[in-house]
Amino acid sequence: MKVFKEILFKAVTYFAAIFSILALFGIILTLFMEGIPMFQEVSLREFLFSSAWYPTNEHQSFGALALFFGSLAVTIGALVIAVPIGLGTAVYISEIAGSRTKEIIKPMIELLAGIPSVVYGLFGMAFLAPFLIRNIGIDSGLNIFTASIVLGIMIIPIISSMSEDALSTVPRALREASYGLGATRWETITRVVIPSAKTGIIGSFVLGFGRAIGETMVVIMVAGGAAQIPSSVFDPVRPLTTSIAVEMAETVLGSIHFHSLFALAIMLFIITFITNLFTELFLFKKVK
Amino acid sequence: MNKRKLQEIVGVNFLRLGVIFTAFFLISFLYIIFSKGGSVLSWTFFTDFPREGMTTGGIYPAIVGTLYLTILSILIALPLGVFTAIYMVHLAKPYWLMRIVRIAVNTLAGVPSIIYGLFGLTLFVRIMQLEVSLISGALTLAILALPVIINASEEAIRSVPRSFREGSLALGATERQTIMRVIVPTALPNILTGAIISIGRVAGETAPIMFTAATFYSRMLPTSINHEVMALPYHIYALMTEGSKPDQQVPIAYGTAVVLLLLVMFVSATAIIIRYKIRKSRKW
Numbered sequence: 194m195k196v197f198k199e200i201l202f203k204a205v206t207y208f209a210a211i212f213s214i215l216a217l218f219g220i221i222l223t224l225f226m227e228g229i230p231m232f233q234e235v236s237l238r239e240f241l242f243s244s245a246w247y248p249t250n251e252h253q254s255f256g257a258l259a260l261f262f263g264s265l266a267v268t269i270g271a272l273v274i275a276v277p278i279g280l281g282t283a284v285y286i287s288e289i290a291g292s293r294t295k296e297i298i299k300p301m302i303e304l305l306a307g308i309p310s311v312v313y314g315l316f317g318m319a320f321l322a323p324f325l326i327r328n329i330g331i332d333s334g335l336n337i338f339t340a341s342i343v344l345g346i347m348i349i350p351i352i353s354s355m356s357e358d359a360l361s362t363v364p365r366a367l368r369e370a371s372y373g374l375g376a377t378r379w380e381t382i383t384r385v386v387i388p389s390a391k392t393g394i395i396g397s398f399v400l401g402f403g404r405a406i407g408e409t410m411v412v413i414m415v416a417g418g419a420a421q422i423p424s425s426v427f428d429p430v431r432p433l434t435t436s437i438a439v440e441m442a443e444t445v446l447g448s449i450h451f452h453s454l455f456a457l458a459i460m461l462f463i464i465t466f467i468t469n470l471f472t473e474l475f476l477f478k479k480v481k
Numbered sequence: 482m483n484k485r486k487l488q489e490i491v492g493v494n495f496l497r498l499g500v501i502f503t504a505f506f507l508i509s510f511l512y513i514i515f516s517k518g519g520s521v522l523s524w525t526f527f528t529d530f531p532r533e534g535m536t537t538g539g540i541y542p543a544i545v546g547t548l549y550l551t552i553l554s555i556l557i558a559l560p561l562g563v564f565t566a567i568y569m570v571h572l573a574k575p576y577w578l579m580r581i582v583r584i585a586v587n588t589l590a591g592v593p594s595i596i597y598g599l600f601g602l603t604l605f606v607r608i609m610q611l612e613v614s615l616i617s618g619a620l621t622l623a624i625l626a627l628p629v630i631i632n633a634s635e636e637a638i639r640s641v642p643r644s645f646r647e648g649s650l651a652l653g654a655t656e657r658q659t660i661m662r663v664i665v666p667t668a669l670p671n672i673l674t675g676a677i678i679s680i681g682r683v684a685g686e687t688a689p690i691m692f693t694a695a696t697f698y699s700r701m702l703p704t705s706i707n708h709e710v711m712a713l714p715y716h717i718y719a720l721m722t723e724g725s726k727p728d729q730q731v732p733i734a735y736g737t738a739v740v741l742l743l744l745v746m747f748v749s750a751t752a753i754i755i756r757y758k759i760r761k762s763r764k765w
Contacts, residue, residue, distance in 0.1 A: 309685025
């Protein structure tokens with residue numbers, strides 16, 4: 194009986210461990226199972242290099258390029274905002290703030306990280322967009338610019354907390370040596386601390402990129418939704434995630450359009466998979 | 482004043498500015514949501530069903546739906562997560578399997594939530610024919626929460642001192658007894674903290690439940706796991722993108738956001754308090 198219990202315990206433990214692998218394979222399998230059928234009617238070439246996304250026209254076309262650029266535009270915009278602020282906050286917390294200030298800033302960042310994305314979307318759509326129309330004289334507030342601001346704020350906590358982890362692994366002795374040589378705080382930060390934590394910091398940017406490009410609710414609500422390759426930051430775009438989420442509700446199960454949305458998801462999965470791989474590599478280096 | 486000193490002052494204040502911006506944003510963000518949403522909050526907002534195409538009435542079914550979805554998904558994910566963590570820390574054999582599990586967990590953590598939605602739609606809704614239902618949504622959210630719970634549980638279990646395990650084994654306890662009666666109970670408060678944090682995360686997810694569980698409007702509360710449910714985050718999205726009376730819908734969306742934020746904050750505050758208490762009472 195006792196032996197049986199031991200074996201059962203081990204079996205349950207192994208099953209749980211293997212479950213994550215199964216879940217990941219399940220995700221990959223379902224994406225490909227439902228995505229591949231699209232390529233019976235749409236060439237890979239059209240899908241990757243055409244920017245004409247007209248899934249519901251009489252002459253359907255499924256070019257994902259504009260959607261890809263839509264995702265890229267808002268993600269890069271978000272990084273432009275989140276990288277300086279996120280890294281700045283991390284450096285401030287780890288190098289300058291006293292323990293009292295730290296105790297205020299850290300929960301603040303945690304609070305920011307805990308706000309659901311749909312609430313950010315609501316804020317962008319119902320407040321920020323009209324606010325920008327009134328104040329900077331644009332016709333529509335739902336565009337790359339607004340989406341980048343909201344997405345950027347959303348990924349500040351990711352960048353700042355991971356950069357801070359990286360900064361905290363820099364040995365104290367390096368800082369002390371730098372101060373000992375007469376360097377100022379700014380010189381120590383920019384020439385000693387940040388260069389030594391470089392890999393972890395870049396890892397945090399990559400992670401922020403992955404999070405922003407996969408974000409759905411904010412871009413549905415704030416990016417505007419027009420499937421076009423943008424020519425200005427005030428153009429509306431339609432990121433991959435928007436197409437998947439919005440059109441899935443409208444399409445017929447099993448149609449080419451339905452399969453094409455899974456093909457978009459494959460594209461998104463590959464992008465985030467590569468970003469993940471990069472983060473892993475950076476983190477692994479850090480540990481070494 | 483020389484150049485180096487100037488650089489120091491400008492640089493440090495630039496960093497300070499970043500922090501001040503973040504704080505300013507957070508405060509104005511919360512102020513806007515709470516001030517615009519506060520006006521619709523009333524007792525009936527919490528206890529009433531939506532009325533007249535969601536232009537008036539309350540959000541009771543959405544609150545209930547979110548609670549059901551969240552609790553059910555954590556109940557599914559927690560045992561799986563804890564056992565995976567036990568495997569990672571104490572069994573960890575064979576080595577190659579542990580590496581693969583680790584890679585799988587990290588990869589899952591980075592998969593966008595909309596892809597979980599597609600997966601749930603394909604596997605639970607269509608292949609397993611669970612339809613758009615509470616259970617399909619909860620299963621989807623459980624898989625989404627799994628990496629967070631595994632990582633938190635692993636950290637919790639790893640932080641139990643080695644001597645606990647050695648002492649127990651030396652007294653003749655088996656590996657199972659040691660883990661289930663000594664290590665897991667010791668790590669439990671930290672494991673629960675991790676679980677609570679993931680509750681906050683799961684409660685706010687929209688994309689995974691869009692095609693697996695959520696409905697725009699429901700006349701009744703779900704009485705079985707096979708019913709579709711309303712949920713707070715999806716309700717906000719629906720109010721903002723559907724319907725024809727934005728003037729009346731937007732304030733309700735703000736009100737719903739306040740309820741969702743309060744729920745999430747309450748949950749994280751609980752986690753923080755538990756964490757604080759553990760740190761204080763720890764004797765090793």
